[in-house]
Amino acid sequence: MHNLAKGAATLALAFSAGASAQDTYWGGTIGLMDIDMRNADSPVNLGLRGGLTLPSGWGFEAEYTNSLISGEADAFSGDADVDIQTLAGYGTYRSYGNIYFKGRLGLLYEDVDVGGFSEDDTGVSLGGGVGFDFGPNTNVELEYTMIEEDVGFWSGTMTLNF
Template identity: 75%
Template sequence: MRKIAKGVAALALVCSSAATAEGGYWGATVGLMDIDQNNVDSPLNVGLRGGYTLPSGWGFEAEYTNSLISGDADVFDRDVDVDVQTLAGYGTYRTYGDLYFKGRLGLLYEDVSVGRFSEDDTGISLGAGVGFNYTPNTNVELEYTMIEEDIGFWSGTVTLNF
């Protein structure tokens, strides 16, 4: 009987924590598109993010980013601009508590421009990070998202819950 009581108490605690984690949110993100190529300096991207977290911790979000400050690439002894633009939809999972971990997996469209040359692609994207409930309506998150095998996005995000 004691084990059942402890289990019910733990479940109640988890459900009360979930109530503070659920709901819609939107926010802004800024970070470095880390391009793993020789002679390429990474661009600084900014973006918008919106989503919804269910009481279970599962949720979904959409994110758009574009280069605010272009990176540089050395092409035939000339410096050219490097820009990365992304649009993605993710399924997410977030743990409970004021300090939480978050994972996301989804489909991403990217457009990479190097000088006048541009190439786009669609693929699977995977990310993980840690977050903090700064206030009841404001969260701060630090994340790493794999854009493709040679581009990663190190970002910081501030979200407002509604």
């Protein structure tokens, strides 16, 4: 037990020392969950994003989104609302400069609800985009993220760096 406590303290010290040499950010994202399905309109999702970027450009990011405006799908009994909720963790890379490129790869949990019928899934998610540095604390990013084979997320994100 004593060795476990010393190991945890060492990891906490190493993480706090590294935290001063990285950018931590929080922000909001909004975008279209583009569903590749006939007779279906895509929902608009709103979400929260947080992460950290190391001096090397590599980093970590977490994101949660939920449908702000439901999409619609033609169903046997008429139109059905389509809602998508996601929770993901990504490894990221950002290039340097006031205009930069960003890529991310990670694991994603999604819950898709169509007319009250809900199904969830977990899988790999991949995304990329371009970012704009509007000052020392504000970035705007435009991205495309593949949620699954037939769902993509076209999003705009504003983050504040700390």
